[in-house]
Amino acid sequence: MYLLRRHPQNHQENDSSQKDAKVNELRTAIGPLSGRSLKFCTDACLRRYLEARNWNVDKAKKMLEETFKWRAAYKPEExxxxxxxxxxxxxxxxxxxxxxxxxxxxxxxxxxxxxxxxxxxxxxxxxxxxxxxxxxxxxxxxxxxxxxxxxxxxxxxxxxxxxxxxxxxxxxxxxxxxxxxxxxxxxxxxxxxxxxxxxxxxxxxxxxxxxxxxxxxxxxxxxxxxxxxxxxxxxxxxxKATLNYDxxxxxxxxxxxxxxxxxxxxxxxxxxxx
Structure with missing residues (x-):
């Protein structure tokens, strides 16, 4: 009887593909975007929100929507x-x-x-x-x-x-x-x-x-x-450097x-x- 061992590389690839799927799921969940929201929501951005919410799509979506509201009101890019x-x-x-x-x-x-x-x-x-x-x-x-x-x-x-x-x-x-x-x-x-x-x-x-x-x-x-x-x-x-604020x-x-x-x-x- 042989025991099958999970290869670390395969595990990483599976984990990566699962995370990619979560990113796609979150993008679908938030729906079509335009303007600044579209510019803001790169795949890397969605990954950060998912990471912050332990890859829970619903929680990441809620967090992202709160940020949309905040950015629309606060206008940090302006x-x-x-x-x-x-x-x-x-x-x-x-x-x-x-x-x-x-x-x-x-x-x-x-x-x-x-x-x-x-x-x-x-x-x-x-x-x-x-x-x-x-x-x-x-x-x-x-x-x-x-x-x-x-x-x-x-x-x-x-x-x-x-x-x-x-x-x-x-x-x-x-x-x-x-x-x-x-x-x-x-x-x-x-x-x-x-x-x-x-x-x-x-x-x-x-x-x-x-x-x-x-x-x-x-x-x-x-x-x-x-x-x-x-x-x-x-x-x-x-x-060893000098901090000079001009x-x-x-x-x-x-x-x-x-x-x-x-x-x-x-x-x-x-x-x-x-």
Missing amino acids: IRWHEIAHEGETGKVSRADFRDRLGRTVLIMRPGMQNTTSGEDNVRHLVYLLENAILNLPEGQEQMSWLIDFTGFSLNSNLSVKTARDIINILQNHYPERLAVAFLYSPPRIFQAFWKPVKYFLDAKTFQKVKFVYPKSKDSVELMKTYFDVENLPSEFGG HEEFSRLMAQDDVKTAKFWGFDEKPTAL
């Missing part, structure tokens, strides 16, 4: 840098001029550089940079990395728990599987008072992507090296990207005459 540039004057959130080892876009966050009090504008600023990070992802890559520097962090000058919750809800519900990993670099002890209520808003998958790293921890140093080339990584995160230069870069965004979504096309 936000332009000049509208939220004041939020970025201190460089509290910016797109890094380097990528991680997998070529992913890196967002740098410095909560200690908080310069405004409007929670709504803070969220809008971050949504703009999420869209920008996605725009700058290399082909075939769907995720980004976050580096969070706590220099100058205090409970008085930083985001409220409510704003943090709003950001988490948008990230988890409308940008599923966009975050690869978030490094919280050397958070001070007082950060725990902020983190304690905030962590309950994170779902299990997002929670696992949050890494606390400390410069004196050998494991932390090695973890950072697996994700980043230390020659590119700023010293604020244990690397608001004027960054604003020029964002203005150029706004043109790319308009082209991507078709805003530069003039309406045809009736």
Whole structure:
């Protein structure tokens, strides 16, 4: 009597074909699309929503429909840098001029550089940079990395728990599987008072992507090296590079990207005459 063993490659192929079938099933379930929704719903997008809902088509469909409503109301692809540039004057959130080892876009966050009090504008600023990070992802890559520097962090000058919750809800519900990993670099002890209520808003998958790293921890140093080339990584995160945020230069870069965004979504096309 012989026991049949499942070949790993065959198992992977079966799994892949099953997932492809789920993508097709979800596309059929959401029905015909047009305009921005059609542009938004690539196969890769559908895969991310399915992944976020453990490949349950009904749940992924509901999640996607909620995103359609949110994007129609919030219009993240229409936000332009000049509208939220004041939020970025201190460089509290910016797109890094380097990528991680997998070529992913890196967002740098410095909560200690908080310069405004409007929670709504803070969220809008971050949504703009999420869209920008996605725009700058290399082909075939769907995720980004976050580096969070706590220099100058205090409970008085930083985001409220409510704003943090709003950001988490948008990230988890409308940008599923966009975050690869978030490094919280050397958070001070007082950060725990902020983190304690905030962590309950994170779902299990997002929670696992949050890494606390400390410069004196050998494991932390090695973890950072697996994700980043230390020659590119700023010293604020244990690397050898210098982090210089130049608001004027960054604003020029964002203005150029706004043109790319308009082209991507078709805003530069003039309406045809009736």
